[in-house]
Amino acid sequence: MSDIVSLETRNLECIRDDRVLFSQLNFSVKPHQALILEGDNGCGKTSLLRILCGIRLPDQGQVMWNGLSIQESISEYYQDMVYVGHLDGVKGDLSVAENLRMCTALGSRSGMSIEDALNKVSLSGYEDVRAQVLSAGQRRRVALASLLLKRCSLWILDEPFTALDRTSRGVFENIMSRHLNQGGMIILTSHHSINLTDSSVYVINLSA
């Protein structure tokens, strides 16, 4: 039991269709740190993220949040963790603001207004637009705006840069840097090179 905020894995193993994707995986992420998961397609990056979220159970080992297994402290863990996966959970029948309002109702709120969050991802003026008319990149930005509306120290992001153009990529890198500077933690997978200033960035290559 430790008081330090951290996410730690102990001897994680994941088996899929009789293939061992990874085993004996140990790492820890502390405030101000970002962890980038790299690896070939199908090497278990998404599976690892889903294990870290507690959506999927590891075949061996444990994920620890602040020194406790996440299974024991699931409610505290989910207060502090936000996950944006391949599927962004943005509903086409709802407007952008309605989607974001639902997101914030489900978790802990940061107090930032929806207008400010949309402004930060350069979507201001899109509050009342139905999400189904947005482009893939814009939907992605709505999902990323939900990160700003929640008060979570740990961000788990699966390919956050998919469909984003060069400008939005830069904008989002700034948002991530600021989150890290404020004591946040980020775990993400990406095929793009990521430029995070003034932060300690670790890389784990799962196919190695």
Add this chain to the structure above:
Amino acid sequence: MNDSLYLAFWSLLRRDLLITYRNRAQAINPLLFFVLVVILFPFGVGPDVVLLKTMAPGIIWVAALLAALLSLDSIFRSDFDDGFLEQLVLSPHALSVLVLAKVIAHWLVSGFPLVLVAPLLAVFLGMPADAIAVLVLTLLLGTPVLSLIGAIGVALTVGLRQGGIILALLVFPLYIPVLIFASNAVQMAMAGFAVSAQLSMLAALLLLALALAPLPAAAALRMSLS
């Protein structure tokens, strides 16, 4: 913490109703099915007033059961497909309470309209007025049970590519007690007997399902996502 749970519950309920409202052409399908099945019966069996009257409780309840089954998949399907279900499961709130909000929203748009339309169809089949009151009461008590039990089945099968048949096999045996007590209550009311026993039984089933169904449904959802 409790305030935010209320907020999550109401927001989710409101959201689901809003989504259904914006998809109303699709949402009306189960109701349409219910009405069509009941209307087609007199054409099929012939205009025998006595026969139709005796069969009316069974016809209306079987049609309601099938309409409920038809609508079940929509509880979780679209949220599973677009990833919202993951966000729901990762919420710090009790998942069973959030599931209950979704089931209530589902009943309001698929079960409650059946309750409203049933009296008209009962008149159409020649049911006496006091039996119609009992019919409405049984539907009011029984259709929420169908949604609650159905939610467990859908939560179990939502991850499967073709879960429709398995869903029917899972859920139908659990629907049969509701069907028996409900249609028996209406038949007895038509024959002039007291029906408080059947109604109490249905009320008991409803309370039991309200208390117990959200928990396994939440657990099944977690399992379907992993």
